[in-house]
Amino acid sequence: MEFSTIKQLKKLQGVKPEIEWTKSLKEQILKGDHYYLNAPAVWDVFGLMKRSWVLSSVVALLLVSSGFFAYTTYINKMFVQDLLARLNTTNQSINQTKLVASLEEMKTSLQVISGSLDNLKLAKNKKEALVTASVVKATAKYGQVTVQNIRASDGGVVDGKVLASLNETEKQFQNMEKMATAVQNEFIASLIADLKTRSLTVNNAELLKKAEEDFTAGRIEEAAMGISWINQ
């Protein structure tokens, strides 16, 4: 054991506080007079505020701004709710009007399409038939776009029955488009076949060859264009 070292170390036992100080501290603590024992708890905001004007200012500012925020939020909520209520009413009426108008348009378009298809089947002039086929396709597409737009804007306000009608109409349009495309393709194919049996100039023969290649590759518009350039 390091006895001499311990003996040296024990000299530090001479380091002691003043007796009077220790007595006074004890009294302070047991009476609760010590500043630590009197310090307000962290949650005692008012107690802390009394001690610090900075803290008081910060708390006051927070109270005022949160009050203001709460008030404006309330006002905004009331205002927004009121606005929404009005908009909903308006929207409903607007949407329904739009729907009715659109449905009428669609009806008209459908009639046009039906009529056009009839015309197509009876057409003798190929150019006239091509133009009609294009109108049919455009109308069918127009009809689809209209249905999509209404769907995007209705936000669930649309009546179930109306929506069902729209769905049905959309299906019809899609069918129409398919039919129009099929008719157009069939027509162009028949035109090509018909032209191939004819005696053509070199230039026209080349145009026909190109049209046939375009048609086979699925470039229907180009094929139709090419055929329309062939002079008869």
Place this chain on the structure above:
Amino acid sequence: MVDLTKQFSKLYDDNVVKIYRFIYLKVESKQVAEDLTSQVFAKGWARFRAITDIKNPTAYLYQIARTEIVDHLRVRTKFRMVSLDNVEVADNKQNLAEKQAINSDLEGVRKALKQLDEDEQNVLIMRYLDEQPFKTIALALDKNEGAIRVMVHRALKKLKEGLGDVTK
């Protein structure tokens, strides 16, 4: 409550000098040591009343003291070194020459002690100056008794070497 006051009073009487010394040897300023000691006992009293089953109140006081010392050393921006010439050595009957002799001795030991690391200083102070049992030291420093015993032995050896350097 009366019982608690009595108990704490005894705890205070038994430990105030030790805690003061424990802190003083780290902070080297009488005023700071007094302030921190008062914090330790004020906090101790507050917790003593709130928690009824502190297993080793003495060790608890040392734990608070360690925390106070760490917090103090962390926040201080300027540290005025106070030499042991200003320390009030308890025995007022001693004459000045004797006081001077004691103080220069103390200065040597203090310097040697300062060369050890924190835990080594703590175990030596608590074991040889405060005469605390190993169990209390272990609780206060949050280590097991075996480790404390080993640490005491090693720290003493290092202190001896340090004292040898100081006297050269």
